[in-house]
Amino acid sequence: MEHVKKLENNQSLQYIIGLGCIFLVSLICYLFINIIGYHVVALILLLAVSVLAMFLETFPIVIIAIASALIWNFLFIQPRSTLSITTPEDALLFLMYFVVAVMNGVFTSRIRKAEAVARQRKEKEKTLQLYNTLLNSLSHELKTPISTIIGAVDTLKMNSGKISEDNKTELYSEIELAGNRLHRQVNNLLSMSRLESNFFRLQLDWYDIKEIVNTVIVNNPKESHKINLLSSEDLPLFKIDGPLIEQVIHNIVHNALEYTPAGSEINISVNFEAGSLVIQICDNGRGFPEDKLEQVFEKFYRLPDTATGGTGLGLSIARGFTNAHNGTITLENLSSGGAKFTISIPAEVTTLNMMQDE
Incomplete structure (x- = not known):
């Protein structure tokens, strides 16, 4: 892609490559x-002129088309090694070739330009749509908790001597x-910025995956749901970017807590299979529409008819951080009901004893 852009911005290079290709094909x-x-x-x-027209500007391709006609006349039409044409048939054929070559080159080049303009317009429209989606989401996701915090603080300040301890506790809980809601959304935005930057680098170290999962469970308390960790006792340590994997698991678990009914159960299993860390997160909720299983990983995408709230970044970030580890994340519906996320990450492993020896 970089070579194509370099060629598009350098007409001298276009002449050299175009004429060189025509001479080579002629030889x-x-x-x-x-x-x-x-x-x-x-x-x-x-055919050669048509292919070159897909990459070159209009004026260079016209010169190349004319050159191809002259080369064809000089080397191939009798008498060879001259520019003269002895028969009316060959003269007509040469004229037709000349016109077709030039028109073909010009039209192909212009079509390519029109397609490039249309593609840029489409990309701009998509970007604008994404920004509108983001702003609409943030207007709710940021405004609501900010209003809650301001309202609760004003109430505490204005009625500090009249509020019971229970009401104070309730207001503090709301704050x-x-x-936490604000913190989560800011983290999601920062994570997406990291993923889209060219300076994103993994900070690999040795981590106990069970400790990471337990941290996620502790940070997602919800009395209406039950979260279980299913794991063998002899799992090795994995060389991963622990904070990123923690956020991957956190985003999926938080999504399950938000969109499964009260009483649902979430099971997180971790295993070491065929050189990869495999994490499966299952719930017994309603699952996902079959035709939306891939779309849920797109930026800002939210399923229709879901409750308001959320920016639609959580699962997109989970996939991005997993891909950064050269891993995969898949989603499927369980036959018994609910959804299952499977995260597979190739990783180096070691045992705790080996770490202590080192």
Whole structure:
């Protein structure tokens, strides 16, 4: 892609490459002229001009088309090694080739330009749509908790001597929940910025995956749901970016807590299989529509008819951080009901004893 952009911005290079390709094709055809005939050579040169027109600007391709016509006349039309044409048929054929080569080159080049303009317009429209989606989401996700915090603080300040301890505790809980909600959304935005930057680097170290999962469970308390960790006792340590994997698990678990009914159960299993860390997160909720299983990983995508709230970044970030580890994340519905996320990450492993020896 970088070479194509370099070619598009350098007309001198376009002339050199274009004319060089025509001369090379002509030389190859000249070696086989007694087998293929000069009519076939005309078609081959036209094909070469058409292919070059897909990458070159209009003026260079016109010059190349004219050059191909002159080369075809000089090397292949009788009498060879001259620019003269002795028969009316060959003269008409040369004229047709000249017109077709030039028109073909010009039209192909212009079509390519029109497609590039249309593609840029489409990308701008998509970007604008994404920004609108983000702003609409943030207007709710940031405004609501900020309003909650301001309202609770004003109430505490204005009625500090009249509020019971129970009401104070309730207001403090509302402030804490709103603050955590703000913190989560800011983290998601920062994580997405990291993923889209060219300076994103993994900070690999040795981690106990069970400790990471337990941290996620502790940070996602919800009395209406039950979260279980299913793991063998002899798992090795994994060389991963622990905070990123923690956020991957956190985003999926938080998503399950938000969108499964009260009483649902979430099971997190961790295993070491065929050189990879495998994490499966299952719930017994309603699952996902079958035709939306891939779309849920897209930026800002939210399922229709879901409750308001959320920016639609959580699962997109989970996939991005997993891909950064050269891993995969898949989603499927369970036959018994609910959804299952499977995260597979190739990783180096070691035992705790080996770490202590080192």
